[in-house]
Amino acid sequence: MKYFKLPDLGEGLPEAEIVEWHVKAGDSVSVDQLLVSVETAKAVVDVPSPVDGVIAHLFGAEGDSIHTGEPLVEFVSDADDDTGTVVGTLSQAEQTGEDHFIIGASPSTRAHQQQRTTPAVRALAQRLAIDLDTLQGSGPGGVVTMSDLEQASRLNSQFGAPKKLKGVRKQMAINMAASHEQVVPVSLFDDADISEWPDNTDITMRLIQALAHACKEVPLLNSWFDGQQLALRQHDSIDLGVAVDTEKGLFVPVLRDIGKRSEEDLREGLNRLRADVEARTIPPKELQGATITLSNFGTLAGRYATPIIVPPQVAIIGAGVIRKAPVVRNENITAGRILPVSLTFDHRVATGGEAARFLKAFIHHLEGV
Numbered sequence: 001m002k003y004f005k006l007p008d009l010g011e012g013l014p015e016a017e018i019v020e021w022h023v024k025a026g027d028s029v030s031v032d033q034l035l036v037s038v039e040t041a042k043a044v045v046d047v048p049s050p051v052d053g054v055i056a057h058l059f060g061a062e063g064d065s066i067h068t069g070e071p072l073v074e075f076v077s078d079a080d081d082d083t084g085t086v087v088g089t090l091s092q093a094e095q096t097g098e099d100h101f102i103i104g105a106s107p108s109t110r111a112h113q114q115q116r117t118t119p120a121v122r123a124l125a126q127r128l129a130i131d132l133d134t135l136q137g138s139g140p141g142g143v144v145t146m147s148d149l150e151q152a153s154r155l156n157s158q159f160g161a162p163k164k165l166k167g168v169r170k171q172m173a174i175n176m177a178a179s180h181e182q183v184v185p186v187s188l189f190d191d192a193d194i195s196e197w198p199d200n201t202d203i204t205m206r207l208i209q210a211l212a213h214a215c216k217e218v219p220l221l222n223s224w225f226d227g228q229q230l231a232l233r234q235h236d237s238i239d240l241g242v243a244v245d246t247e248k249g250l251f252v253p254v255l256r257d258i259g260k261r262s263e264e265d266l267r268e269g270l271n272r273l274r275a276d277v278e279a280r281t282i283p284p285k286e287l288q289g290a291t292i293t294l295s296n297f298g299t300l301a302g303r304y305a306t307p308i309i310v311p312p313q314v315a316i317i318g319a320g321v322i323r324k325a326p327v328v329r330n331e332n333i334t335a336g337r338i339l340p341v342s343l344t345f346d347h348r349v350a351t352g353g354e355a356a357r358f359l360k361a362f363i364h365h366l367e368g369v
Helices: 109-116 120-125 146-159 167-182 203-217 261-281 354-369
Strands: 002-005 016-021 034-039 044-048 054-059 065-067 073-074 185-193 223-224 231-234 241-242 244-246 250-252 292-295 315-321 322-329 332-346
Touching: 002 203, 034 073, 034 292, 044 167, 167 241, 167 250, 185 354, 203 241, 203 315, 244 261, 315 354, 332 354
Parallel strands: 241 292, 292 315
Antiparallel strands: 002 073, 016 034, 016 065, 034 044, 054 073, 185 332, 223 231, 244 250, 315 332, 322 332
16 A cells, blocks of 8 residues: 655644545545645645545544644555555554554544543543544643533533644644744834825725835844844845634735835735635745734724744734824824824844834834825
8 A cells, every 4th residue: 555645745844634524435536636735833734646546535524633644545456565655655553543643743632542542431422422622631641630520521511522723723822822932022103194195095005015124124124033042143135924803714915026016016916825725725835934023903893912932933024903093293283194103023132222222213203204
């Protein structure tokens, strides 16, 4: 048999969720024929067949998660003892059964369940319709016990069964936890007087251009920081992550090299990225590699915020709701338009003075007509 393992779908994404199988056991397939659609933390990806052959077995059902490097499809082969794979090498297990196909850095969900429970607990969990992956075991080494199941059953009866986060929302939770553990954040807040902006001003483009200007004035904030090695990588190119809110969760596509592009080119590029995000057709590489991030949450609500930095980045700018407010000009009070801005930076990398100068440059550019 030959095994096709789940390939790396984009710069090290660790797992994917099976959305839909397009083949079944016994089907004959040709090279590049669509096998399965999977959802990563970034996008829905169609996985084609790497060979001509007959499907012997599919690993995983729709809704299951599978890790990069684990078997996805088994093809019929003339050699029964062939353990070669299309990608990498499949290690022999001492016992047979799909639970023993543990490839790569992380075990499969099913194998993990086998290790942290007993057969009796698994049987009871199945009878009670309890997902063992939603439980934190109280036994030695995190083993799920009967008392854990009883407690979970009582909670499920009272509040309903919990649902595991998947796809984009799961990755968002992981990223936010990583930020909390790895970053020392400090936030600065200020206002930009945009009263002189023309009525047809493209607000997002002004924010992007101002951010590019600030990065050139204080390039330190356009960096990646390795907290383990205490190493800083400064970037010449400004690759801007732009937060996009969707029903599926938060996506941050990357607008490349913003400091060297015209406003028309930036607008066209951003529109394309947003359209691809909404259609869930955006390639994973377009969601990776940001050197700094912009969150324009003011299109929805909110004046100031403490935006979350996603490592290895060291800064993120937030823009709040534009409001009418009194402003002082030439010692006179007049009606104006105010854009609130927030800068969160990693204080391990930048000083308060450097962050303040960055914010000052950002605001100065916004207030220019």
